[in-house]
Amino acid sequence: MSYAHPEVLVDTEWISNNPPNENRKLVEVDYDPVNGYEKGHINGASLIWWKRDINDPIRRDIISKKQFEALMSKNGITSDTEVILYGDFNNWFAAFVFWVFKYYGHENLKIMDGGRKKWELENKDYTTDEPQMTSTTYNAQPPDEGLRAYLYDVSRALGREDSVMVDVRSPAEFTGEITAPPEYPMEHAQRGGHIPGANNIPWATAVNDADGTFKAVEELKQNYEPKGVTPDKDVICYCRIGERSSHSWFVLKYLLGYSKVRNYDGSWTEWGNMIGNPVEK
């Protein structure tokens, strides 16, 4: 049995044999470009730096439609361009950017399965040369709010039988033992725990540990359905800042074909900091 939308995935071998060109752009999405893209990247790949390029520079939000259009222009992307994303940190941020691309209506979009991790395991070549891009005119679509959950959406979903929340963080974060690992001191919340009623299905349970590629469809179904995360429900995924949850959002929406899945990008750093929000441990 194949994925619901197999067209959204390419493997590393395909990338080796199909380099970027005028109509196909390869984009590395990094959380930490200093230790990623700048040290080496796949030939022809441009960089999207999650923090700088995908987030509004002042307030906490993803970029606006205008900012997204400017980013596409800078990366030589038009509405018709085939875009392939890959990145560091197990493709978490590539998945987040995939979510943002879909939010603004980009159609022809793929992820390189396994990201930098698999590319490096296969000892494939990197370069430090940065491609020269010709700027384009990009007209984004109005935001598709059906892909995004806000705080009030989550509050409304509490206790509803037709909704289910998937907390994709580690068990230690879910139980409130920690609010963030010590590696990420900027991502703590005032309270530890989880949104009441949420299921803890860590993002990593959707990938093969050896190379970071997505598990087969039957394994994925077994990962979610027995916990009540079924295609008939309204599913909301969350984590700490919304990047790991976009990875699970991608799995549920594109690999398993669930129709109603939203990413709550405010995630625990919003929920766990709000006065009065209910918390379960």
Add this chain to the structure above:
Amino acid sequence: MLLDLPILKKGSFYFIKDGDTDLILEDKTKRGLVVKETSIDEKLTVKADKGMIHDMDGIGHWVPIRWYFSKDYYTLSQVMVHAEAMDQKYTKLRELTCPDDDN
């Protein structure tokens, strides 16, 4: 195990532990950080366990978690100089971010 070693000195932000061959200075603010490599710390020129902390922009920075001062070359009082300097640095930082109301 490092956890089981006797503590020779402790400050607000450090421990000095008694290893077999080393006096081990631990930075308490790095508790729980995963050790990613052990190499020479260029500032103190001794072997150190290092981890990575990501800043507001996501950029990872190598930071020492603990330093191994060989007993062949260092005395406890020499290690204390580094420990106290670290304590003072963190105390100043704390005062900057959480100033005492009495001051």
